[in-house]
Amino acid sequence: PHCNRALGMRPDCPVARRSRIFALMNLSRWTDARQACEKLACPEDQFLFERAYCLYRLNKFSEALEVLKQDKACNTAPHKKLEAQVRYRMGDYDACANMYEDLYAQDPDDSGLLVNALASHVSGDAPREAMQLMDDHEDLLTSSYELCFNLACALIDEGKLDEALARLEEAKELCKAEILEDEEVTEEEAADLDFHEDLATISVQQAVVLQRRGGPEDQERANEIYERVLRRRMGGDREIDVTVLAVASNNAVSTRAKGKLIDALKRISVASKESLDHKLTRRQRMDIAVNKIVLLLQGSRMEEARRDSQRLAKDFPGNPRVAVAQAAVADKEKKSTGAEEVFQAYLAAHPDDEEVRLCLSQLHTRKKQDAQAAEVLAQLSSRSRAKPHIAKALVTMALRQKNTEQAVKTVRDAIAFWTKEGDSEKDLGAILRLAATVGEQAKDQALIADSFKLYLEHIDGSDTEALCGLIKAMSGSDPDTAEEYARRLKVPDWMVDPEELETQPIPKVSLYLRPGGGDGANDEGKKKKKKSKGEPEKAPATDPKAAGKNGEGKKGKKESKDNKNYLRCSQGEVGVEDGAFRKQGPSTAQIEVSKDTTMRPKGQGRKKGKK
Numbered sequence: 001p002h003c004n005r006a007l008g009m010r011p012d013c014p015v016a017r018r019s020r021i022f023a024l025m026n027l028s029r030w031t032d033a034r035q036a037c038e039k040l041a042c043p044e045d046q047f048l049f050e051r052a053y054c055l056y057r058l059n060k061f062s063e064a065l066e067v068l069k070q071d072k073a074c075n076t077a078p079h080k081k082l083e084a085q086v087r088y089r090m091g092d093y094d095a096c097a098n099m100y101e102d103l104y105a106q107d108p109d110d111s112g113l114l115v116n117a118l119a120s121h122v123s124g125d126a127p128r129e130a131m132q133l134m135d136d137h138e139d140l141l142t143s144s145y146e147l148c149f150n151l152a153c154a155l156i157d158e159g160k161l162d163e164a165l166a167r168l169e170e171a172k173e174l175c176k177a178e179i180l181e182d183e184e185v186t187e188e189e190a191a192d193l194d195f196h197e198d199l200a201t202i203s204v205q206q207a208v209v210l211q212r213r214g215g216p217e218d219q220e221r222a223n224e225i226y227e228r229v230l231r232r233r234m235g236g237d238r239e240i241d242v243t244v245l246a247v248a249s250n251n252a253v254s255t256r257a258k259g260k261l262i263d264a265l266k267r268i269s270v271a272s273k274e275s276l277d278h279k280l281t282r283r284q285r286m287d288i289a290v291n292k293i294v295l296l297l298q299g300s301r302m303e304e305a306r307r308d309s310q311r312l313a314k315d316f317p318g319n320p321r322v323a324v325a326q327a328a329v330a331d332k333e334k335k336s337t338g339a340e341e342v343f344q345a346y347l348a349a350h351p352d353d354e355e356v357r358l359c360l361s362q363l364h365t366r367k368k369q370d371a372q373a374a375e376v377l378a379q380l381s382s383r384s385r386a387k388p389h390i391a392k393a394l395v396t397m398a399l400r401q402k403n404t405e406q407a408v409k410t411v412r413d414a415i416a417f418w419t420k421e422g423d424s425e426k427d428l429g430a431i432l433r434l435a436a437t438v439g440e441q442a443k444d445q446a447l448i449a450d451s452f453k454l455y456l457e458h459i460d461g462s463d464t465e466a467l468c469g470l471i472k473a474m475s476g477s478d479p480d481t482a483e484e485y486a487r488r489l490k491v492p493d494w495m496v497d498p499e500e501l502e503t504q505p506i507p508k509v510s511l512y513l514r515p516g517g518g519d520g521a522n523d524e525g526k527k528k529k530k531k532s533k534g535e536p537e538k539a540p541a542t543d544p545k546a547a548g549k550n551g552e553g554k555k556g557k558k559e560s561k562d563n564k565n566y567l568r569c570s571q572g573e574v575g576v577e578d579g580a581f582r583k584q585g586p587s588t589a590q591i592e593v594s595k596d597t598t599m600r601p602k603g604q605g606r607k608k609g610k611k
Contacts, residue, residue, distance in 0.1 A: 121154070128154075145175040223252065324355065391414045414431045
């Protein structure tokens with residue numbers, strides 16, 4: 001009211017005009033503020049920045065850029081920041097990241113610019129660029145939880161889940177410290193601070209890491225986090241960011257148990273509201289939309305699935321996941337060649353797309369057309385064929401056709417590629433592990449030896465299992481070289497020399513030992529205890545496999561009397577596991593409960609004594 005009164009008294013006053021616009025913007029009345037900018041502008045180029053900002057908040061990004069270009073002061077820092085943010089909302093992440101990096105170079109004291117540059121790289125599917133950007137600014141990670149969080153997101157995309165979890169924990173501690181410093185938090189609130197509205201984003205991202213690990217306990221913990229965040233949304237006084245809730249709803253759906261399809265559809269509908277389109281990144285919107293189509297197909301709601309897939313194609317033209325979604329709809333409609341036609345049409349325009357080729361190959365595999373499946377993947381570039389998951393698929397199909405030569409050729413080509421490129425130790429290590437497995441199945445000792453040797457040279461020279469595998473593989477073809485490698489093994493102090501053990505006399509161990517330390521031979525002369533009437537005689541346990549009808553063991557005709565009461569330990573070579581040099585974690589195998597093999601035969605129970 002005061003601004004309107006001042007403007008009514010002095011309509012030509014620039015201060016009154018600017019105050020009016022400023023008040024409307026602070027009230028988030030963006031449409032009124034935009035109209036005021038257009039009406040009160042005198043000259044016409046006045047309030048262009050304010051007008052562009054209003055258009056940005058109204059999600060009219062193209063118009064906002066046009067207005068910014070008209071402003072003569074478009075090269076100033078505020079204008080560049082606004083343009084960068086507009087481009088981020090438009091999905092132009094590369095341009096946005098470059099602009100924020102330039103702004104940070106001009107003002108290195110503003111760490112928020114670096115935070116936005118990092119977020120732009122991550123949202124633009126460029127995690128390596130994000131990590132390289134942080135290499136020169138690691139000292140800032142101890143003072144900014146936003147930088148820790150964004151770096152963790154980049155690590156997740158690179159598959160470095162343990163490092164990402166550690167960074168998220170650092171981000172959480174930094175954020176807690178800021179909350180405790182800036183806000184008045186009670187003891188009860190401090191105990192449940194993990195699900196504070198500012199910490200909910202970090203908690204959900206931690207759940208993402210746990211979910212990607214894939215273990216049963218990790219999945220359960222991830223579900224608990226998602227549920228707590230969603231319950232916090234319904235019962236909390238302060239609102240959690242809607243994008244965080246959308247991601248939590250989507251991820252909770254992706255880990256849902258069977259039989260909860262209706263609840264899952266409700267949640268995915270909340271996450272896919274059109275009002276969230278401009279707040280979520282392109283990748284988030286794509287993931288949520290595809291998950292919704294999958295749920296609709298599971299619920300046999302074909303018309304809705306078809307409509308959503310058409311909308312997806314309009315919003316994300318040329319995206320491979322659109323082709324996958326459309327093919328899924330066609331396959332659900334039981335069109336014999338519908339899905340294949342969708343894939344072929346997409347590959348005609350994008351011949352080197354891995355995702356669609358893998359799906360088409362899987363479609364052929366499901367039809368038991370392994371030759372066509374292998375041919376589809378063989379058309380990829382050499383780099384794509386050398387990737388571990390592609391190479392594994394090619395090897396699997398070759399072995400299924402009993403074509404071991406092709407399987408060996410596939411892994412050797414992949415090894416040659418990564419050895420020459422030398423830009424991905426992780427991929428080379430995965431290929432070498434695959435090559436060792438293929439060598440075992442193909443009985444190709446040369447391939448096994450080459451795989452172990454390259455692993456020791458390029459990946460981990462201290463891996464004992466790899467060294468043992470190399471020695472075993474070369475012992476038949478090149479025993480001299482195997483002997484040289486064997487000298488690198490460090491034998492433990494407690495290890496027994498097998499040759500020395502062979503020369504030692506066999507220890508005499510009695511089969512029947514009394515609890516007091518005596519044996520059965522020394523007690524033969526002792527009188528047996530008198531049995532009570534009706535008490536059955538206890539027989540010694542026998543081997544069930546050698547037991548006859550009466551439970552008596554059969555004795556071999558050539559059984560030596562000298563060996564009657566003694567045990568001999570088996571002496572054999574300790575072999576190397578076929579698991580090659582893969583690091584083994586704690587065993588998760590379940591121990592099978594042993595069965596009682598001394599049960600009485602049917603009809604031979606305890607006899608009742610006479611009363």
